[in-house]
Amino acid sequence: MKNDTKGPGGLRGSFAKSSLLLGISLALVLLIPVSSWAHGFAGQRFFPTTFQVDDPFISDEFSVLIDRIKGADAKTTEIDIDYSKRIVPNFGLEFHEAYLHLRADDGSSANGWDNLGIGAKWQFLTNAPHELILSVGTDFDIGGTGAHQIADSFTTVSPGLFFGKGMGDLPQSMNFFRPFAITGVIGPSFPTESTADGERIPTTLTWAFSLQYSFMYLQSFVKDVGLGVPFNRMILVTEFPMETCMSADCKGQVTGTVNPGIVWCGKVMEFGIAAQIPVNSRSGSSVGVLGLFHLYVDDLFPYSLGRPIFR
Numbered sequence: 001m002k003n004d005t006k007g008p009g010g011l012r013g014s015f016a017k018s019s020l021l022l023g024i025s026l027a028l029v030l031l032i033p034v035s036s037w038a039h040g041f042a043g044q045r046f047f048p049t050t051f052q053v054d055d056p057f058i059s060d061e062f063s064v065l066i067d068r069i070k071g072a073d074a075k076t077t078e079i080d081i082d083y084s085k086r087i088v089p090n091f092g093l094e095f096h097e098a099y100l101h102l103r104a105d106d107g108s109s110a111n112g113w114d115n116l117g118i119g120a121k122w123q124f125l126t127n128a129p130h131e132l133i134l135s136v137g138t139d140f141d142i143g144g145t146g147a148h149q150i151a152d153s154f155t156t157v158s159p160g161l162f163f164g165k166g167m168g169d170l171p172q173s174m175n176f177f178r179p180f181a182i183t184g185v186i187g188p189s190f191p192t193e194s195t196a197d198g199e200r201i202p203t204t205l206t207w208a209f210s211l212q213y214s215f216m217y218l219q220s221f222v223k224d225v226g227l228g229v230p231f232n233r234m235i236l237v238t239e240f241p242m243e244t245c246m247s248a249d250c251k252g253q254v255t256g257t258v259n260p261g262i263v264w265c266g267k268v269m270e271f272g273i274a275a276q277i278p279v280n281s282r283s284g285s286s287v288g289v290l291g292l293f294h295l296y297v298d299d300l301f302p303y304s305l306g307r308p309i310f311r
Helices: 008-031 172-177 215-222
Strands: 061-070 074-088 091-104 109-113 117-127 132-141 156-166 180-191 204-214 234-245 254-265 269-278 288-295
Touching: 172 215, 204 215, 215 234, 234 269, 254 288
Parallel strands: none
Antiparallel strands: 061 074, 061 288, 074 091, 091 109, 091 117, 117 132, 132 156, 156 180, 180 204, 204 234, 234 254, 254 269, 269 288
C-alpha cells in the first residue's frame, strides 16, 4: 500500500512487483496438479455471481450488469460487460468493459466506452466439506483505451484475495443458518501515475463482501419448506462494496454502497435485481438500481466454448 508522498518511480516499482507476483502465480499453477471445479460450487454450496462484488471462483461465464442512478446534477447509466475464460481448470483470464451515458440536468451529455480491463485469477483452494473457495488475482484497468471524455488516462492495478464460505458445516441445531454464505474480496487499487490533469490520484483499499441466503440450499440440503417455482431457485443477496482511501490527502475516507437484492439461478443462466444505496454523502445522494443477466458458459457449452483451453 502506498501514499501520495511516493513518486511515479515508486508506483512503477509496485507495478513491476505486482506483475512479477502474477507471473510467479501462473508458473505455480502450471506446476501443481489440477482438478475440475464446477461453476461456482464448493461441495453442496453454489455461489451465484453477484452484482458488484467479484466472484471468488474462476469459470467460463458472461455477464451484463446495468447500473442506473440519478446523482445531484446528472443521470448516469452504465452497462458493464464481463467475460471470463479458463486457461486450465483453476486459472483463467477475465475481460471487462463498460459503456457509460451521462446526462446532466442542463441538457448536456457524454457517452463512451470506459477503459478495457484485463485480469487473471487463480483458484488455489476448494474445500468441499467446509464449502470454502479461495482465489488470488490481479486486474489491470488499462489507461487510454477508452473514450477521452469518459475514461482515465492512467492504468490502475488491483491485486486481490477472493473468498467464498458457505455455512453448511454448522451443526444441525443451527439448521436454518446453514443456507447463509459470504463472499468477498480485499486488496489495494493503485494507479501507475501519481497525478493526472493536475490532480493527485489516490490509492485505495477495496474491501467488498456479500451476504447470501440461499433458498436453493434450504430446500435441497436443510428442509423442504414447500417453496415452489420460481422461489425455490432464488438467493437473497446483500452486497457491501466499499473502498477506503489510503493516500495522504484523503486517508481513511470510506465510500461505498449497500446493495440489497435477489438473484434467480437457472441451469444455464442467472437474473438479478438490486437497489444501490450510498453509505455516506461522499458516495452519493440517490438510490440506484442494478440489473444483472449472467450466462454459465461452462454449463451452456460444456464440450466447446465452456471448457478450459488446456485440461
